[in-house]
Amino acid sequence: MQKKKLVEANGEGLNESKNSRCTVGGRVLKFLMNEHQSLVSWKNNYLFKYFSDNRSLNLFHDQVMKKAFQLSINQIGPPPCSFSWFVMGSSGRSEQGIFSDQDHGLVFEDNGEKNMLYFRHLGKELTDELYRLGYSYCEGKVMSSNILWCRSYKEWEEQINGWIEQGSWESIRNATIFFDSRNLVGNDEFIEDLKRQFLNKIVSNPKVLERFFENIRHVRNSVGLFGQIFVETKGIHQGEIDLKSMAYLPYVNAIRYLAIKEGVYETSTILRMNALSKMTRYEKDIPIYQRYFKKLLAYRLSLINERTSCQSMNYINVKNIEREKRKEIKEILHHGKRLHRFIETIAKGL
Amino acid sequence: MEMVMNTVWVMLGAILVILMQGGFILLESGSTRMKNAGHIAGKTIVTFGIGSLVFWAVGYAFIFGEHANFFVGLSHFFYSGYQIDGTDLSSSVFFLFQLAFATIALTIAFGGFAERAKFSTYVIFSILFSVIVYPVVAHWIWGGGWLAEHGKQDFAGSTVVHLTGAMAALAATILLKPRIGKYNKDGSVNAIYGHNQVFTALGVLILWVGWFGFNAGSTLSVADGFFGFVALNTNLAAGAGAFAALLISWLVLGKSDIGMILNGALAGLVAITASCAFVSAWAAVIIGFIAGILVFYSMRFFDNRKIDDPIYALSVHGTAGVWGTLSTGFFATKELATVGSPGLFYGGGFHQLGVQLTGVVVSGLYAFIVSFVILYVMKKLMNGLRVTEEEEIIGLDLSEHGTYGYPELIAKEKIS
Numbered sequence: 001m002q003k004k005k006l007v008e009a010n011g012e013g014l015n016e017s018k019n020s021r022c023t024v025g026g027r028v029l030k031f032l033m034n035e036h037q038s039l040v041s042w043k044n045n046y047l048f049k050y051f052s053d054n055r056s057l058n059l060f061h062d063q064v065m066k067k068a069f070q071l072s073i074n075q076i077g078p079p080p081c082s083f084s085w086f087v088m089g090s091s092g093r094s095e096q097g098i099f100s101d102q103d104h105g106l107v108f109e110d111n112g113e114k115n116m117l118y119f120r121h122l123g124k125e126l127t128d129e130l131y132r133l134g135y136s137y138c139e140g141k142v143m144s145s146n147i148l149w150c151r152s153y154k155e156w157e158e159q160i161n162g163w164i165e166q167g168s169w170e171s172i173r174n175a176t177i178f179f180d181s182r183n184l185v186g187n188d189e190f191i192e193d194l195k196r197q198f199l200n201k202i203v204s205n206p207k208v209l210e211r212f213f214e215n216i217r218h219v220r221n222s223v224g225l226f227g228q229i230f231v232e233t234k235g236i237h238q239g240e241i242d243l244k245s246m247a248y249l250p251y252v253n254a255i256r257y258l259a260i261k262e263g264v265y266e267t268s269t270i271l272r273m274n275a276l277s278k279m280t281r282y283e284k285d286i287p288i289y290q291r292y293f294k295k296l297l298a299y300r301l302s303l304i305n306e307r308t309s310c311q312s313m314n315y316i317n318v319k320n321i322e323r324e325k326r327k328e329i330k331e332i333l334h335h336g337k338r339l340h341r342f343i344e345t346i347a348k349g350l
Numbered sequence: 351m352e353m354v355m356n357t358v359w360v361m362l363g364a365i366l367v368i369l370m371q372g373g374f375i376l377l378e379s380g381s382t383r384m385k386n387a388g389h390i391a392g393k394t395i396v397t398f399g400i401g402s403l404v405f406w407a408v409g410y411a412f413i414f415g416e417h418a419n420f421f422v423g424l425s426h427f428f429y430s431g432y433q434i435d436g437t438d439l440s441s442s443v444f445f446l447f448q449l450a451f452a453t454i455a456l457t458i459a460f461g462g463f464a465e466r467a468k469f470s471t472y473v474i475f476s477i478l479f480s481v482i483v484y485p486v487v488a489h490w491i492w493g494g495g496w497l498a499e500h501g502k503q504d505f506a507g508s509t510v511v512h513l514t515g516a517m518a519a520l521a522a523t524i525l526l527k528p529r530i531g532k533y534n535k536d537g538s539v540n541a542i543y544g545h546n547q548v549f550t551a552l553g554v555l556i557l558w559v560g561w562f563g564f565n566a567g568s569t570l571s572v573a574d575g576f577f578g579f580v581a582l583n584t585n586l587a588a589g590a591g592a593f594a595a596l597l598i599s600w601l602v603l604g605k606s607d608i609g610m611i612l613n614g615a616l617a618g619l620v621a622i623t624a625s626c627a628f629v630s631a632w633a634a635v636i637i638g639f640i641a642g643i644l645v646f647y648s649m650r651f652f653d654n655r656k657i658d659d660p661i662y663a664l665s666v667h668g669t670a671g672v673w674g675t676l677s678t679g680f681f682a683t684k685e686l687a688t689v690g691s692p693g694l695f696y697g698g699g700f701h702q703l704g705v706q707l708t709g710v711v712v713s714g715l716y717a718f719i720v721s722f723v724i725l726y727v728m729k730k731l732m733n734g735l736r737v738t739e740e741e742e743i744i745g746l747d748l749s750e751h752g753t754y755g756y757p758e759l760i761a762k763e764k765i766s
Contacts, residue, residue, distance in 0.1 A: 169739045214738070217738040218737075218739075
């Protein structure tokens with residue numbers, strides 16, 4: 001049977017050789033291709049119906065990914081043991097925009113090399129399938145196809161411990177990424193147990209928290225001394241605001257830090273804020289920041305009509321924003337900064 | 351006529367010393383990583399600018415003003431170019447020459463900040479160092495202060511410029527802590543290689559040539575062509591320093607270490623800076639040679655004590671500066687000791703050595719303690735002296751300035 005060649009990133013399907021023989025394997029492949037193509041059509045048809053509401057949009061993304069998982073299983077056979085396919089990043093936090101890249105991993109029961117080989121194969125298959133569906137590859141390679149993110153439960157335990165103990169910038173960054181994980185398919189106890197161990201490790205070694213704070217200290221300057229919003233000065237985004245790094249990440253990172261500190265299991269930033277708001281220490285401040293963060297999420301979704309890719313989702317042109325909106329964005333940016341100052345006082349025990 | 355000649359000669363000296371900043375740009379950026387190159391070059395220029403303004407406003411007055419108290423003089427603030435009595439050359443040129451020295455001390459100090467300090471740290475410390483640290487030591491030794499009265503010999507600034515700068519660098523390296531990746535958890539040292547040894551070597555050559563302005567220019571006069579003798583000593587010490595560093599690295603490491611050779615040359619230059627006008631040519635060779643050996647062991651000493659000094663400012667300017675200052679206590683000849691007394695090997699006994707030792711200890715301590723206090727207070731008020739880990743990893747060119755020093759491609763870390 002001839003190899004099939006992928007042609008398009010947006011999942012327009014496979015090029016089937018004209019000379020493909022009608023074997024049983026060929027029929028199976030044809031069936032799978034049809035499955036894949038119908039999934040692509042389904043996703044493209046329905047996706048734009050959900051973008052007015054962050055929650056339903058993310059539920060839809062979950063549905064697409066679950067179907068992609070099923071497709072991959074159909075392709076390589078059923079999993080040989082208990083496992084969890086989990087998502088991280090914006091997907092883990094249920095904060096994906098209309099366009100999104102991939103962030104996912106696998107954890108499976110430890111039953112020797114056979115399992116390992118199966119799940120590595122599955123990891124690769126899942127990554128490629130999502131790519132064909134329009135989810136771009138993660139630049140940081142946080143995907144099931146990367147063995148760092150595709151491990152047995154025992155290996156995961158060791159890896160998370162190692163990350164925290166090592167304490168380097170990169171290892172803490174990895175631990176931070178993992179903390180945003182959410183089970184999508186399979187046994188959700190795996191992720192829960194790993195997170196419990198993660199948080200216990202932090203409780204028994206509070207000094208490690210400093211490393212988590214250090215890891216997110218860098219916040220890009222967003223508003224100047226004279227109240228001007230800093231925009232990109234060069235390149236294709238010239239004159240635009242990098243919403244992701246200037247507005248969105250400051251909130252996400254700060255709230256994640258507090259979640260780790262206070263042992264909050266939730267993954268979405270909004271739910272983390274809800275949980276934190278119930279604590280006496282944060283009941284006054286967090287609701288204020290939550291209000292601005294909700295505005296930011298809504299604003300991000302409102303931009304979708306003008307956006308065409310995952311990358312452009314993160315930028316808005318200042319010139320296209322009316323005065324009132326600009327003021328609101330400034331407030332959002334300003335409070336992102338303030339939130340970081342707030343967690344700094346928490347981190348330093350002031 | 352002589353005044354005109356003196357003025358031209360010292361102006362040439364000033365130009366050479368200011369050009370040394372270019373040597374430092376190449377030396378420092380070549381000895382560090384590509385991702386920080388633009389930042390290092392840019393901060394050298396801006397701190398030279400700030401140092402110049404501060405020197406004009408208060409620095410010159412504190413050093414060369416009417417001796418007012420134990421620490422500083424207090425006249426000629428905001429010097430406007432008028433002729434000051436008692437000098438055989440244009441006062442404006444003398445001012446420029448001294449300004450060049452003050453800014454070199456500042457640049458040496460910043461060697462200890464490399465690859466991890468915030469740009470704002472450089473800006474603020476430039477001002478405070480140029481007001482509080484450098485002028486006091488310079489006044490004590492060159493401006494008629496108490497060490498000058500004791501006959502302290504420091505012809506062109508082994509103590510005043512190099513040791514003072516190195517002590518500030520030491521305070522900074524302690525407070526800033528080592529760069530990410532310099533030391534492993536078990537305490538072992540990793541080499542963080544500079545990105546361009548050709549830059550470093552070219553930087554050393556420019557400094558070497560600039561040193562003729564630094565040392566020979568410090569004669570402030572063309573009378574009897576004495577500056578030629580000073581230049582000769584300067585060159586011999588530099589050569590001996592490079593050669594000694596080559597030998598010691600060959601003997602100890604089994605390889606001729608290029609970085610070590612370059613630092614050996616600089617150490618020879620730093621060491622001869624105090625003694626270039628007071629010692630014979632053969633002594634200059636010995637002083638430079640010993641400096642080349644010392645710098646080798648000093649670099650290892652600081653490295654093993656987890657003091658991360660990217661440009662080796664502590665060894666090249668500190669250790670060699672101490673040795674150079676003390677060396678006149680041994681080698682100053684009867685004929686040449688126009689300041690202070692002859693050294694131990696020329697029948698002067700231990701007197702001059704004692705004066706030199708006092709000068710080194712007091713000046714070094716003053717520069718270190720005051721710099722440490724300044725930086726400590728800055729650290730508290732500025733929410734740290736250092737960039738965040740993420741910025742350090744990205745590199746200061748991008749994170750501090752948003753541009754590339756080189757059009758290199760840096761992989762974007764992401765968490766989304």
